[in-house]
Amino acid sequence: MSTAANAGFSLMANLPALQVVVPMIAAPICTFLRFRNGPWAFALLVSAATFWISVNLLMQVLGSGDISYEMGGWPPPFGIEYRVDTINAFVLLIVSGVSLITLPYALRSVEREVPRDKHHLFYAAWLLCLCGMLGITITGDAFNIFVFLEISSLSTYMLLASGRDPRALTAAFQYLVLGTLGATFILIGVGLLYIMTGTLNIIDLAERLGPVSDTTSVRAAAAFLTVGIALKFALFPAHFWLPNGYAYSPSAVGVFLSATATKVSIYVLLRFQFTIFGDIPAFAELDFATLLLPFAIMAFLVGSTVAIFQTDLKRLLAWSSIAQIGYMVAGIGLGGVDGLTAGIVHLFNHAVTKAALFMAAGAIFLRVGSMHIDKLAGIGKTMPFTTLAFVLAGLSLIGVPTTVGFISKWYLILAALQHGVTGYAIAALVLASSLLAVIYVWRIVEVAYFREPTANREVTEAPLSMLLPLWALTIGCFYFGLETGYSVDIARAAAQSLLGVTP
Amino acid sequence: MSVGEWEALINVVLLGLLLVVTFGIIRLRNLFGVVMLAGIYSLLMAMVFTLLDAVDVAFTEAAVGAGVSTILSLGTLALIDSRREKIPFRFQFTPMLVALVTGAVLLWGMQDMPAVGTADAPNQVHVAPYYIERTPVEIDVPNIVTAVLASYRGFDTLGEVTVIFTAGIGVMMLLSSMPVIGARRRRRRNGDDQENDT
């Protein structure tokens, strides 16, 4: 035990703990705030603080290497260790950034879609969800992942069911069943690893797995972990709750979850796949992410195809999300520095793109009151700024050059082309899926711009509190598509550190 | 027989009972009975845990599984006014396949696992001895589980409290507003009538 240091309080040295603890403490305080917009303002403030912390953490990591923080002052593997390296600092930044940019937007959406007397609970759940996702990302302890996974899952069920549409209740329940199955699978996997090694610390696990790596138990553990995580991030065929969940929950929830929840689960997959099982020769030729590849391909083909036939705008976007999850997993499954870079950079790019699209959809929902595509006729004239942002973000979804979507697909196809004939086939399928995206985005463009508005309803432009975050993200789609220095370089550094390749 | 052998024997008997109860839960359609059996399942589980030296866990499982969960389930049954499953037990292919594949992977994975109860299993020789040896020196409480729970892995426990807090505000959020009882149910009833008319 490190003796009680008398060095005094140091903010910078305690950033890893504060990253998670700040939203955790904020959530109960948030339940006390009953006055108008108080919970919202408080959540925004806390979110800004967490974002500031994650920016500083990333700079510390890029400046001076990995950070290890001992919770309670107990050295690992006896205590819980927080460990920040390039990749999770990057994911922390995405999660806290999305929360910060979505909250200003959430104000009007929540006012309209969540009963007034539940706002303090809604924002408490938001902060808990944020806390859970940050905790999953930052921790260096396998069991601690499970605990924070459950914090984020439970608050996700709450957020999904917080609106007025009863269809969200069924979706939340379906996700509860699947999510619990997934989390318990992860628990089994961690348990098997613990039985074989006696430790829970991820670094220690990786070292101690060496002698027992060629056992069936460790392989079974890897299988349980992979399947459990795949259930959590709604990989095809475990996706069926997602369309209704994102479509019928309050708009802000759809924005927040679509941009963060799946990303964090995919990060967990990377962490287990590469940090724990990465050094094991038995896993080198056939890892479990490769086995996910067929499901990933099915996900983006089925997702894009079904999206074409949707009549509800938010459901269309949700189905497209299912396809995008497929791209990310495909990148990881293809492996190699390029494949991983594609997967990781798509975490970021899809967060920006899909958040913008869901924001636009939510803004339209606020004004029109419906998400049925026929009701959106002429929306390009009545809500010009929102619709334009939607179309521009839609271009990024398709993967048009100069957008972030192009960057992701470029690296994905580069990675696929390294795999011979099957690689060419996968590249062709990615292109085909992108063409499908053209169709469903075009459907919206056609309705929005080439049909006359229905005369009997007054539709005005979305409020400024929605337009500003929406346009910030839309510009982000292009800025990060041209200036790839931040996203791609960090993703590549993360991929290299995961694979243990020196740049 | 030695103490260890007695323990192992009682262990087998209790686990056998556990299997019988589980089979009952699968087959029974009376939901009230299912909830009661689930309570018994938890109690048996608690007995197994006592036998396996996990007294704290047994205490909690008895209080939570047999107590809290049962009360909540009974409350739910009263609220949803449903006593019996509509569909009788029947074989379903996909769930059975998933269950069998999962079970097969697990059984395959168990081949290389150390046998239950051996003192030289990996998890008995790494990390755990540290807690047993150092607790008297560093924390000085007799109950090692408390020492690990509250201090060595205190952050997990903070997470656990956060989970239970989330559940509390979740239930508050879901159930605190006035219910819209009957409105849609009545509509459904009307819908059924229309079907009958045609």
Next chain:
Amino acid sequence: MMEWLGQFNYYVFAILMMAGIYVAMSRGNLVKKVVGLNIFQASVFLLYISSGKIWGGTAPILGDGLTQPISNPLPHVLILTAIVVGVATTSIGLALIVRIKEAYGTVEEDEIAEAEALYEEELIRAEEAEA
């Protein structure tokens, strides 16, 4: 000494786990699904706790004159947390069931699907009437 027992606890865990998965996935009644999830989660507790046991050992509470080996306390701590997580999930799940029942008048999966389809038709009809 206890070779005949071997991994009996783990086999029971596997069977309970399969039963839990099957109930959670196959049954249409939502309450039964939640009970299935409970069985599934509790089976994992058995895996952890069994792995910490030493036959002939004693509970990890220190006292004077202790001669037996002490069973591993770490799985106990982990499972305490997992039990809490389990009951938290159960309570949220049951609260959702109550709300679903109020919204659709049933807790059977296929009937909910019918009611949901009916609800969607109604929405469309209402919007058409408005237009």
Next chain:
Amino acid sequence: MIEHLVPRILAKLLIPFILLFGLYVQFHGDFGPGGGFQAGVIFAAGIILYALIYGLDRARRVITPGLVAFLVALGLLIYAGVGVATLLLGAEFLNYGALDSHDPVHGQHLGILIIEFGVGTTVAAVMITIFYQFAGRLQITRELESDETDDEDGEEEEMTGSPQ
């Protein structure tokens, strides 16, 4: 509310002991099995028993939902607050050793005592909240349903033992 004499008297006798046992488990967790979580559940069980026997309304008058909601948050804040205190004292988050600058072992004792109290508070309050929500919902639903049957077709009230 239950009108029978036997359960009412038994409950009256039992509830103080249940609450006392809850406190015992809370503060004896260092020495034997038990701790904040189990204590919270037992304590809540005492209150729930009271509500079942003497009626929800009476229980809610004794322990108001507002108070319970406050305690739900308070317990978590106590636990996390200990961590913040250790941070401010210059140690890591939840390093209880820092709570006593001379004797870290005593600091550990103190820290464990406080956080177990926080755990107990939140768990008891959450259990009571969940029970209140379910039971309160049942009360409202039955009132609404009896209204509905009254004005629809005058069916006989199917719920027996509904709260008066």
